[in-house]
Amino acid sequence: MKAQHFVVVLLLVSNITLFSVFLDVFVAAASADYTCFERDDLLPFDSKRLKEDLRENFLGQHIASNVIQRAVSSFMTDRNPNKPLVLSFHGTTGTGKNHAAKIIARNVYEKGENSKHVHLFISEHHFPHTEKLHFYSAQLKKQIHESVSRFPRSMFIFDEMDKMQPQLIDAIKPFLDYNACVDGVSFHKAIFLFLSNAGGNIITGVTLDFWRKGINRENIWMDSKELEIKITENIFNEKNSGFSYSSIIDEHLVDHYIPFLPLEMKHVRQCVLVEMAHMRITQNFDLADQVAKAMPYFPKEERVFAVKGCMSIRQKLSLYIN
Numbered sequence: 001m002k003a004q005h006f007v008v009v010l011l012l013v014s015n016i017t018l019f020s021v022f023l024d025v026f027v028a029a030a031s032a033d034y035t036c037f038e039r040d041d042l043l044p045f046d047s048k049r050l051k052e053d054l055r056e057n058f059l060g061q062h063i064a065s066n067v068i069q070r071a072v073s074s075f076m077t078d079r080n081p082n083k084p085l086v087l088s089f090h091g092t093t094g095t096g097k098n099h100a101a102k103i104i105a106r107n108v109y110e111k112g113e114n115s116k117h118v119h120l121f122i123s124e125h126h127f128p129h130t131e132k133l134h135f136y137s138a139q140l141k142k143q144i145h146e147s148v149s150r151f152p153r154s155m156f157i158f159d160e161m162d163k164m165q166p167q168l169i170d171a172i173k174p175f176l177d178y179n180a181c182v183d184g185v186s187f188h189k190a191i192f193l194f195l196s197n198a199g200g201n202i203i204t205g206v207t208l209d210f211w212r213k214g215i216n217r218e219n220i221w222m223d224s225k226e227l228e229i230k231i232t233e234n235i236f237n238e239k240n241s242g243f244s245y246s247s248i249i250d251e252h253l254v255d256h257y258i259p260f261l262p263l264e265m266k267h268v269r270q271c272v273l274v275e276m277a278h279m280r281i282t283q284n285f286d287l288a289d290q291v292a293k294a295m296p297y298f299p300k301e302e303r304v305f306a307v308k309g310c311m312s313i314r315q316k317l318s319l320y321i322n
């Protein structure tokens with residue numbers, strides 16, 4: 001072989017090698033992109049895992065725990081649900097409404113509440129100006145529609161639902177309905193969670209009644225003293241509540257109105273122990289007692305229920321450990 005031929009062959013071979021390296025890089029990049037697009041953080045649903053999670057991490061809420069477990073499990077395992085899952089959480093502050101929403105989210109998505117499929121709306125934060133209602137309403141509809149058309153198993157959490165303008169609640173109504181299909185998009189696989197303090201006083205009243213009669217709170221159920229009906233009546237009649245003006249209640253679009261009971265000192269004590277674990281402090285039962293006792297309780301004489309539930313336990317605890 002002449003020297004020129006050898007150089008030509010060498011050039012050809014090196015070009016081919018170079019080309020194949022480029023090709024490899026291109027294919028790798030393309031497949032990575034493809035994987036990103038295809039891969040999603042939806043978990044294979046496991047009702048046992050949800051049950052365990054609720055049992056271990058959701059304190060003092062036997063009704064909410066039971067209803068959430070059954071409602072979410074049957075919805076997630078239904079191949080063809082006829083409407084989206086719509087749950088409404090009710091209770092006084094710090095009883096675990098956001099906490100329960102997070103538990104549901106982490107049992108549905110790998111990234112839990114941080115999944116891009118979980119959309120949180122806080123009334124006074126996201127929709128503060130009444131004069132912008134038309135704009136908010138259009139934006140909200142667009143966001144729900146786009147999210148579900150991209151990913152049917154999307155989750156929407158509406159916090160402070162009682163402070164939400166009725167027009168905004170009405171804007172989401174078409175998405176909650178039976179056979180909900182808007183502009184060719186089906187909403188049957190979506191999950192809507194409404195969180196509010198509305199009905200909290202009714203729930204506290206019933207729980208206190210049981211406590212005063214010496215009946216274990218675990219005997220309270222959705223139908224005890226018509227609790228669920230009373231909650232709906234209460235939120236419906238509550239003046240200035242977004243719920244009261246909206247037809248969402250009338251049209252039975254909410255699957256369950258779930259009561260969150262006021263927490264007692266023993267639950268607060270458990271919350272302190274959980275917080276100690278989060279803060280990587282050695283568990284100290286005496287300190288947990290001390291912190292729990294230092295929280296405010298009501299009614300004044302009996303001191304049965306924690307005014308703030310398990311809210312701001314960490315802050316209280318940090319005062320003691322410093």
Ligand SMILES: Nc1ncnc2c1ncn2[C@@H]1O[C@H](COP(=O)(O)OP(=O)(O)OP(=O)(O)O)[C@@H](O)[C@H]1O
Nearest residue numbers: 057058059061092093094095096097098099310311
């Ligand atoms: N039932 C519970 N079980 C375990 N932890 C709880 C429970 N309730 C509250 N907590 C703890 O207290 C914190 C505050 O509770 P959360 O934010 O869920 O209250 P909330 O019911 O949403 O109150 P608010 O009505 O004020 O919004 C939670 O992050 C969690 O750590």
Ligand SMILES: [Mg+2]
Nearest residue numbers: 097098159195
């Ligand atoms: Mg909350």
